[in-house]
Amino acid sequence: GCDDVLRIPLTKAELAARVRVFLRVAERTAQLQERVAEVEQLNRALTDLLDELQQAHRQTTQTARRLAAANAELEAFAYSISHDLRAPLRAINGFAQILDERYRQNLNTEGQRYLHNIVRAGSQMDRLISDLLAYARLGRDAIVPHPLPLQPILEDVLDTFGGQIERAGGTLTLPDHAPAVRGDPTLLRQILFNLVQNAITYVHPHRPPRIAITCRLEGEHVLLRVTDNGIGIAPKHHTRIFNLFQRLHPETQYPGSGVGLAMVKKAADLLGGEVGVQSKEGEGSTFWVKLPAAR
Numbered sequence: 559g560c561d562d563v564l565r566i567p568l569t570k571a572e573l574a575a576r577v578r579v580f581l582r583v584a585e586r587t588a589q590l591q592e593r594v595a596e597v598e599q600l601n602r603a604l605t606d607l608l609d610e611l612q613q614a615h616r617q618t619t620q621t622a623r624r625l626a627a628a629n630a631e632l633e634a635f636a637y638s639i640s641h642d643l644r645a646p647l648r649a650i651n652g653f654a655q656i657l658d659e660r661y662r663q664n665l666n667t668e669g670q671r672y673l674h675n676i677v678r679a680g681s682q683m684d685r686l687i688s689d690l691l692a693y694a695r696l697g698r699d700a701i702v703p704h705p706l707p708l709q710p711i712l713e714d715v716l717d718t719f720g721g722q723i724e725r726a727g728g729t730l731t732l733p734d735h736a737p738a739v740r741g742d743p744t745l746l747r748q749i750l751f752n753l754v755q756n757a758i759t760y761v762h763p764h765r766p767p768r769i770a771i772t773c774r775l776e777g778e779h780v781l782l783r784v785t786d787n788g789i790g791i792a793p794k795h796h797t798r799i800f801n802l803f804q805r806l807h808p809e810t811q812y813p814g815s816g817v818g819l820a821m822v823k824k825a826a827d828l829l830g831g832e833v834g835v836q837s838k839e840g841e842g843s844t845f846w847v848k849l850p851a852a853r
Contacts, residue, residue: 634694643687651680689817692748693802696824701742703829705852708736708773708780711743715750715771719758728767730754737775738852745825746849750784752818753845757786762842779831780851785844791837800833822847 654676662670712732723730739746754769761767768787773780791799800823803816826833826847837843 644684644691647680647683647687651677651684654680686817689821693817693821693824696745696748696821696828701745701828703740703742703850705738706741706743706746707738708746708782711746711750712736712771714747715754718751719754723758723767723769726758726761726766728761728769730767731770733772736773737780739780740850740852741829745829748825749822749847750782752822753784753847756818756845757784757788757843760788760843761786762788762840775851776848778851779848782847782849783844784846785842787842790839790841790843791835792839793837796835796837799835 654673658673658677662673665673716730716732720730750771754771757769758767765787770783770785772783772785775781800819802820805816822845823833826849829849831847831849833845833847835843835845
């Protein structure tokens with residue numbers, strides 16, 4: 559500005575002061591130019607990163623669509639195969655049972671053992687196909703979640719399993735009051751029935767079953783818990799047990815198809831919920847399901 563115009567003559571002190579000012583201005587200008595260059599470089603890096611993120615998002619979206627399509631095709635294939643297998647399998651089971659009932663006495667001990675294995679294997683396969691069909695059916699029909707009271711479904715659980723548990727010397731306890739959820743009655747039954755059936759199946763050999771269902775409201779969700787005193791699950795298996803056909807014990811020790819907990823997870827996913835388990839081997843398990851609360 560006008561103040562920066564040199565007036566002549568200048569004293570040495572004035573000249574030195576003016577030089578120092580000019581040097582500071584030059585230094586600040588250089589620093590500013592460096593900062594501008596750094597900002598421009600950062601902007602270019604951010605632009606490149608944004609482009610990479612957008613590309614990754616597009617790839618992730620495409621992958622998710624392909625996976626969803628593949629899962630849908632797999633479930634449709636499983637449904638078709640399971641449905642087509644039922645008729646011939648029932649014929650095999652029927653003839654095997656006729657052989658067992660009418661001609662068992664004509665077989666020697668080894669033949670009777672073979673026949674018993676055929677009947678047992680046929681029953682196991684029929685149960686597996688039935689469970690696989692039930693799994694494939696989940697979500698095939700349109701699901702419209704709506705406010706739903708839990709208490710009637712809990713009473714259905716008690717009516718279905720109470721007698722079996724009582725005969726085993728055990729107990730099944732329900733909450734006195736259950737908050738409503740936003741869900742589908744068929745899917746909710748699948749969740750609760752399979753969790754209770756799982757607790758009955760994996761009962762500890764040296765103690766009667768003690769099964770408790772609890773539920774409470776947590777913000778915008780309802781937390782369901784099914785606690786048992788069964789054989790428990792090692793922490794390393796807590797995630798994989800919700801996958802299809804995952805079994806931790808042989809069929810001869812604990813019967814089952816490895817589909818039940820997978821159905822629980824699929825039903826919860828369809829309702830916008832979450833599932834998990836807290837358990838230690840030999841100390842029982844608590845399976846939990848978090849579902850949207852009714853609004």
